[in-house]
């Protein structure tokens with residue numbers, strides 16, 4: 295089905311994320327996480343290199359860098375998928391919203407579909423880490439793939 299849109303943010307998604315935010319307590323979250331979650335009505339899903347990531351019930355991503363600066367991002371499907379994949383380890387309820395690979399998706403050019411980024415190693419296990427471009431899915435949606443291949447071309451031209 296060509297061009298079929300991936301719809302992740304359904305009423306069920308919103309309810310699931312809202313419930314996860316509500317259920318966040320000192321038993322499953324740090325106090326600063328709970329504080330951020332209440333302040334922004336968003337679910338803390340993890341940490342990236344320079345920031346903490348939060349997911350809103352509308353599928354938007356907020357991050358707070360370690361200096362406390364907040365950034366709201368406009369809706370971005372691939373970013374949402376990344377956050378879902380990353381956050382599903384902590385919140386298994388999110389797994390159901392990770393889309394299966396659509397027909398018009400493209401194989402990830404960084405990991406070539408393996409989902410593994412060979413250049414990076416997990417410090418604790420010594421194993422290669424998940425590809426950070428596709429979040430270990432091995433594929434990208436078409437729009438993101440276009441943007442990414444443009445960036446790659448640019449980089450090559452500047453060499």
Ligand SMILES: [Zn+2]
Pocket residue numbers: 402403404405406407408409410425426427428429430431432433
């Ligand atoms: Zn990849």
